[in-house]
Amino acid sequence: MTAFLTRTRGRKRLHWTDWMAYAYLTLGVLLMFGPVLWLVLSSFKTERELQNYPPRLLPYVQKMETVPGYDKPLPIYKVTAGPLAGQEVAQIRRIGLISQVVKPSDPKTVLKVPFKDRKAVEHVALATSNYSKLFERFNFFRFFYNSTFITVMATLITLLVNSMAAFALSKYQFRGRGLVMALIIGTLMIPPTVVLVPLFLIVRDFGMIDSLWGVIIPGAATPTGVFLLRQYMLTIPDEILDAARMDKASEWKIYWRIILPLSAPAIAVLAILSIMWRWNDFLWPLIALQKQENFTLQLALNSFRGEFTTDWASLLAMTVLTLVPIVVVFAFLQKYIATGIASTGGK
Amino acid sequence: MLSLITPLMQIIEWPMRALQRILGPRKLAWVFLLPNLFLFGFFTFLPVILNFFYATTGSDHILLEDRPYVGMRNFDELMNCTSYLDPNSCQIDLFWRAVHNTLWFIVLQVGFMVFFSMTTALILNRKIRARGFFRAVFFFPVLLSPVVVALVWKWILQDQGALNAVLDHFGLQTVNWMLSPTWAFAWSVFISVWFHMGFYTLILLAGLQSIPRDVYEAAAMDAASPWRVFRKITLPLLMPTMVVVLVLSLIKGVQTFDEVYAFTGGGPGSATTLVIQFIYQNGFAGAPRLFGLASAASILVAIVLIALTAVQLWITRRNANG
Amino acid sequence: MSDLELRGVTKAYGNVEVIKGIDLKVEDGDFCVFVGPSGCGKSTLLRMISGLEPISGGDVCIGGDVVNDLGPADRGLAMVFQSYALYPHMTVRQNLSFGLENLRASKAEITERVTATAQMLQIEMLLDRRPKDLSGGQRQRVAIGRAVVREPQIFLFDEPLSNLDAELRVEMRGEISRLHRRLNNTMIYVTHDQVEAMTMADKIAVLRDGRLEQFGRPLDLYNTPDNIFVAGFIGSPKMNFFPGRVEAGGLRLETGTVVALPPGKFMLNEGEQVTLGIRPNGMQPAETGLPLTVSGVERLGGESYLYGTASDGTAVTVHCAGQTKIEPGTQIALTLETGEAHVFSTQSGQSLLRKGA
Amino acid sequence: MSDLELRGVTKAYGNVEVIKGIDLKVEDGDFCVFVGPSGCGKSTLLRMISGLEPISGGDVCIGGDVVNDLGPADRGLAMVFQSYALYPHMTVRQNLSFGLENLRASKAEITERVTATAQMLQIEMLLDRRPKDLSGGQRQRVAIGRAVVREPQIFLFDEPLSNLDAELRVEMRGEISRLHRRLNNTMIYVTHDQVEAMTMADKIAVLRDGRLEQFGRPLDLYNTPDNIFVAGFIGSPKMNFFPGRVEAGGLRLETGTVVALPPGKFMLNEGEQVTLGIRPNGMQPAETGLPLTVSGVERLGGESYLYGTASDGTAVTVHCAGQTKIEPGTQIALTLETGEAHVFSTQSGQSLLRKGA
């Protein structure tokens, strides 16, 4: 353990602690990525395969073959015992414990095989229909648009409003600053789930129920955001602001021409967090939105959950689809992440 | 994007300039705070205040005007226990079960969270290849939605899930993870740590990187062993960041709900029912909705949370100074 | 008109008075340097002039008008910050044009003035770089450029050279002096480096603990310091101070040496405790004279310094041209050139020089 | 034994060779100063000696043993960092004792050594403060103390004074020199300040671009620089260089002036392009001589510098004692004291001084 705890050792050869570190990281990759990979692979499985036990990593489907004399393709089985052992046969039908099968080479002769003595012949195939079904079934792009609109607008407003507040709290001395700070930190303590009902009534009184704005506005001011940005802005030297004041810049101009660009790393981090929160948000949109044309992807995703049953194949495909944009955004912004918090974390 | 923002900012500049002239730069701070305070006021503080009204009224009506005043009855019911250590002796036993679970949960979750995110941050802070990649990998789960997280792990951990299939494959004893209260609870903690670890790792990593390099070099010249460097240099200098991590993980830990609820539904029995789930089920998902009880419970939780945070800050601050 | 006048200016942070009433008049076109020990209030005074720091009492006048209530932007000043405070996210060009844009100058005018300024400061080839890609000296010039480009009435500099290394510092010193000659603007320059003060200033204001100790031409301050503080502060290495007593028109030092002073130059009262001040180059090693135990020798090549203690324990620094042969530990004697000596009242610290002498 | 030897030491970052093969032997007890322009590799070399930076080639020997593969802790060195690198969360006492604790020294021994060191550096009353509550000079002393307390064979200093203001710097300079005299350890000291180099060093190593240009006693470097780079680098203000040509045993400068040189002192070939080097105090304003247009005058009180250009455009600095009366813009003539002049081959830059002359 102790060996992990120090920084680099500056040797050319790998020290044993380096091996430990790489081992840990490899394990981490498996643990962190594995489940999601599993999710992605599962989204290409048929509903039947999803229910299968033991679960298999890759998506399999049963081999089907068109046999002369039968209109529909017949499922292929391998016989495991008896005189036909080792052969592949096509099953015509099953009656009780007996399967009626034919050899594809000899479609005329119907043979009987005990149903225990056959094994399905399977191969790996992606059930892309899970995805195509989605687009047929409903207006995917509508939901995508709604989600995007909510995410983009909410993130912009969050960034604007929070950075303004953070600017005021980090760069001005004024009476009541401590109180405002305390209130904002205090709001960190309130779990959003707890205030759903009162919030719903308030939003209703603002006339924003069933409008995308009803989803966007209430969560736009986040205590985490203010906190994060303020910590970062504290590290911007005041002299730069003074310089701008000498340059006859108004306070607003200082805010958007100096403070905003200089806080870019922290803003990128907040942007990622906000995008993620908004994109994945479920409970509040569920309450605030009623018309289907206003639904977000997460709501649409959940409409695969009925009273008794869940359409897992579609649900997983949809989940993967909703995951893609956020991963893309993350890939774009990830290089800012460490630098961003790196500089905010200092104080 | 920029071409869109610039004109907007320029337009806002006019009124702001006028305000600056009227108010002076100092009072202008309030103008900058205003939008945020407005949003907080209406959409956070006001609901919290309304919550107090709900807590002191009864019935399952949603609109406050329909609800009869019941005073402290909801609080009395919640607090009606012979012994707070034994949920069975309480009138609302499920609340106390949830409280007990939550306490255990945050102790374990905060502990493991700090331990693993610290270890990961320390390793990612070394000179290793593909550091960006590994950093992204550990952050990645943070991007997922709680439902997806729960779903994925449920598929892995259910009786006929992937983990048991693997154990089975290697001829090991399979365990019905979701049926054992201990295991289900342990896995809930694990999943919650798995889900949020990346965020704290990042904060700690940032903290580590802000420790000046030359201090480590000085320690190297001072012949300090790795363990001593960690104990005497890294840890104390990381303390401010650690406080942030501790406070945030405590607050978020108490607020844990989505992923565990979607994962176990609070089961088996009530083994993984956390306080927020209790509040949610009574106030929102239940039939009839016991808004009053739920609100009262949420106020109790908030009070405890504030107290816990204060204690935690006090302890860390004292340690930092001592 | 861009003369600057401070009238009884004070500043208090809470209960702590940091600037304790300063009266000062800087003429139009003067290069005025503020010097003083660390924490004496130089930066604070500068920031009060700039308007970045509100003043607690008194008046700041620019061109005859009281500007107490004007914001920094409206006083027609420009300031070069100690840390430069360049906008890190903007290119040099943007750094220079930002102020002009705020003044709503036309595009063409901005381009023209930025180009002219860049030419003057020889930073044309840097216009598209960001501050982080510049060397210290280049940054310095950009910081000056940002001030120059707005053609202010008055320039304020807060220790602009303190971050540079010695070589660059000498170079930039010359550059700022040339700039002043060219623009002929009023400049106020804060430093704690006496060489800078001596070589650049038209007038020096010596501050100490929030008060103005002396204000005048550099050589006047050097040659006729008002008090012991100014005498010690101006000139490097420091002036040597020997405590003594007036005896029969001359001076008996504590070492026992008797020093004769130019008659009539000082106002001396028999028996008064006084301090004799002699600069390191006002003394020469000689056959006889004030005895000195040499404890250290610094040979810089072209000149040398002897460090030692007199018999009464006073630390003494002596300047010698060339590379002295004297070694530490030897005992030498010094002749004092009393023509350039200073005498101060030990009690009040004031110079005893007869005015008009 | 704590002598230090570098044998063909090189360092490359990727493809960039930063240290290009340096051979150097520092004797036990020597105070050796590394100087050179910024970026020449001083810090890198020091860090290679300390073991913080692995070396790419060659050997580092301490006391005769090759220590290439020893970690920094095992080389028996102590380093004072430019930034001090004090442990910010520890008190001064803890800062001092940390290294000893790592060596598993006994409690009593730690207390004793810390106290002794603190006494020596006069920081006893600071022992319970944290670095942030110390002034720059005090921090400096703590940083030195942290090195001293471990009684290392060799001390390494990386520009320890560059963060201090001028006054403190002078003071600390003396303190480090005294420390060296007292401990009589080997010290290696990096600086870019020639005054420090000249006054503190037993030996100076002049580095340039990863190579050693000259290694020797300070005054040897000042008086007999090996080449034009060392001549220009050592001494402040810089030596003046006049291009010229050897003509009939003397020198005809580009300005047309003919200079007579001490016969036999230099190896001169008729017609060769050479550069004459004369320090600012090797010239005096006179009735006749090299004509100079004065463009700037700096009066420091005790001495003055004239800046000007010769007729061929060469920039010239002249040192005058006292407060010169010469004003910028005037035309003066200079006599050159050829006795202290240097001559360099213009092509190779090497000194043409006859060895043994």
Added chain:
Amino acid sequence: EVQLRFECAQDGNECDTMMTIFKQFEAKHPDIKVKMDLVPYKAILENLPVDLAAGTGPDLAKVTDLGGLHKYYLDLSPYVEKTYWEDNFGKTLDWYRAGPQDKGIYGLQTQLTITGAFVNKTLFDQANVALPGKDATWDDWAKASREVAKATGTRYPMAMDRSGHRFAGLAIPYGATYFDADGNPELNDPGFAAASKQFVAWNADGTMDRNVWAGQGGTSYADATKEFVNGELVFYYSGSWQIQKFADQIGDAFDWEVVPAPCGPAGPGHCSGMPGGSGVVGFKSTKHPKEVAELLNYLAQPDNYAMLEAKSLNIPANATVAKAGVKYEGATPGAAKALNAFSAQVPTISPVGYAYQGYKNNRAMFNITVTRLTQAIVGELSLTEALDRMSADLKQAVNAAQ
């Protein structure tokens, strides 16, 4: 033009099918447009009541908490032909009413479900165990299932969905009354207690698949579909809505059957499933009551209704349609047979089942049953404690709901 908003959540294709019928309606009434909002079931259950209370609800919706939402329902009787509705939807109309004295018409039962048991016939065949007959008791089934499971090495003999509604299918045959003599709800009558005891015992001894109930907490729903489909479950107590899924996913992996409603310990005559399902209702808050009523009336017409049931594979609640029989579209022979088997059980449903299903606070009772019974199963509470807690919870809920 009038636009009606219809909120709907579906398990199969019922909402889509309704929309096709509504499209026909639109063709006949050009001034009326129906807009369907397909929502997660969670929204119907949790958000719709809030929306309705806050006055922001839709015009009509397909709901499952039939009695609980009564106060928001639009009475259709002024607009529709009352006798047709009374004649055809008889018993189910009560489920939407406030009580026996209420004669209003509020909702159209579009989906009638019955809880019932599915068995893996192939496993029985392999084990050579005969299927217990028509009047077999729960106990008979348990015995037979255990035997089959043992013989064939099947993982689980029996399983029941984690739902208070499904549990009623066990409790009612055991004699649970759910209401005391005064018509007040109760959850610890002797029959209910006996059923609970039996159920806890079965969970303890491995007869029941513990994962379903004990693997969850609170009121979460869980089923054993996966195990049944994988042939790892002999006897699965679920309901008629599973048929389509089984038909699709089991294919011909094995034979499965719907069995007659198992009986209580008292034997024949005490065999009943629990009825349920969903219906479409209009809301008082609508601005277009007439149009809503017309729309529902249109859907209630025999042809349309039959089409809905046929396409969505549901048991009809409309007497005329039921009598005529439904020709299920696209159903495999097995599925059709199963549907008909369920239809045949409709007449045997106990009045307690109807009363329970029509009680406005039945959701609270379902939830309480699930929560507390699970605690008893996992051992957090003894059975007696659990039953006591159920009564207390019920009292609190009923109080709050007044």
